[in-house]
Amino acid sequence: MSRTVAVIRGGPSSRFAESLKTGKAVGAALLAKGFRIIDVVVDQAGQWLRGGKPVTPREATRGADVAWNAAHGEFGEDGQLQRTLRQMNLPYTGPSPVAGALSLAKHHAREVLARAGVRVPAGIFVARQEESSPEAVASAVFRAVPMPAVVKPATGGFSKGVTVVSTYPELVSALTAAFEAGQRAVIEELIVGREATVGLLEGFRGEALYCVPAAEVCLPKGERVLSEAAKRAGVKMVCPGRFSEAERLAIYDAARRAHEALGLRHLSRVDLIVHPKRGVFVLEVNGNPELGAGERLPRAIEAIGADLGQVAEHVVGLALSSR
Numbered sequence: 001m002s003r004t005v006a007v008i009r010g011g012p013s014s015r016f017a018e019s020l021k022t023g024k025a026v027g028a029a030l031l032a033k034g035f036r037i038i039d040v041v042v043d044q045a046g047q048w049l050r051g052g053k054p055v056t057p058r059e060a061t062r063g064a065d066v067a068w069n070a071a072h073g074e075f076g077e078d079g080q081l082q083r084t085l086r087q088m089n090l091p092y093t094g095p096s097p098v099a100g101a102l103s104l105a106k107h108h109a110r111e112v113l114a115r116a117g118v119r120v121p122a123g124i125f126v127a128r129q130e131e132s133s134p135e136a137v138a139s140a141v142f143r144a145v146p147m148p149a150v151v152k153p154a155t156g157g158f159s160k161g162v163t164v165v166s167t168y169p170e171l172v173s174a175l176t177a178a179f180e181a182g183q184r185a186v187i188e189e190l191i192v193g194r195e196a197t198v199g200l201l202e203g204f205r206g207e208a209l210y211c212v213p214a215a216e217v218c219l220p221k222g223e224r225v226l227s228e229a230a231k232r233a234g235v236k237m238v239c240p241g242r243f244s245e246a247e248r249l250a251i252y253d254a255a256r257r258a259h260e261a262l263g264l265r266h267l268s269r270v271d272l273i274v275h276p277k278r279g280v281f282v283l284e285v286n287g288n289p290e291l292g293a294g295e296r297l298p299r300a301i302e303a304i305g306a307d308l309g310q311v312a313e314h315v316v317g318l319a320l321s322s323r
Contacts, residue, residue, distance in 0.1 A: 004036040005316060006064035006090075008081065011042045013073035021292025023070035029309040030068070030316070038064055042071065057084050066319050067092040068312070069288060074155065077104045077288050093319045095287040099263040103287040106186045107154050109262060116261035118254055119281045121273075122146070123188030125154065126175070134176040141175070142168050145187050151175060154184035164190060193275040195219070196241055198255040199289065199297040200268045204314055209259060211252045212300045216241030237296060239303040243274065250280045258285045266318045267311070269297050
């Protein structure tokens with residue numbers, strides 16, 4: 001019996017474009033597998049659209065057996081969309097409201113991971129206060145965090161708003177920009193090593209939590225973190241990555257423990273850094289990873305002889321069984 005999947009994409013977040021690409025790729029992959037697809041777009045004002053016409057959420061998903069949550073960032077991962085789908089008693093893919101919001105909020109995720117014994121870079125979380133200028137915050141941070149350091153927004157995609165700073169003036173500038181974009185920022189020590197990315201799938205190929213082979217993310221010359229500037233310059237990915245057996249096992253262990261500590265489900269992507277002497281650190285856990293053409297997880301899936309359609313079909317089955 002063919003199932004109908006409402007693929008929900010877009011949404012009022014800074015990752016609107018990435019979400020449209022994920023939804024388009026997933027919809028096409030599921031259609032090729034024989035599923036019926038309802039394409040639901042949520043515009044940047046929060047209006048739900050079906051066939052280009054404004055409708056209510058219930059009207060947008062009418063006839064669907066399950067929803068694929070292709071919305072990234074705020075709205076798609078902070079619990080808003082999940083609560084709406086729960087109110088309609090419609091099963092959906094990806095994290096629960098609590099797990100999604102937790103993985104999206106980097107400062108909270110860091111705390112949870114550290115308590116679970118997952119290594120994360122040393123760092124602190126700062127919130128903008130009306131009585132404190134960026135200069136005053138930077139002064140306290142400069143004394144507390146070893147330089148060079150990485151400044152990044154407390155929520156959102158890892159590459160957006162990420163800046164490497166080495167001096168006090170650079171820190172002031174980075175915090176000023178971060179506070180213009182939002183009210184909170186995370187400042188972490190810069191760990192220089194080889195970046196790895198791992199996709200995880202629950203119940204896949206006979207494993208409770210299957211790790212897609214760790215890919216190595218190769219940054220352009222002169223770039224030290226996966227920032228927006230690095231992406232524009234061109235990032236290469238080698239899959240499987242050129243890691244030793246010991247490094248590979250350590251990467252998978254950290255990725256699995258991170259997924260479980262945050263209470264994620266169905267699929268996720270964990271980004272890590274491998275220091276030659278200090279070992280493996282988790283940088284970020286993405287509970288609703290990008291699946292558009294050219295993104296890291298679809299490329300890694302191809303490396304195991306699978307395709308997005310097989311993975312999407314499996315994830316839809318997980319969502320239906322967890323109803």
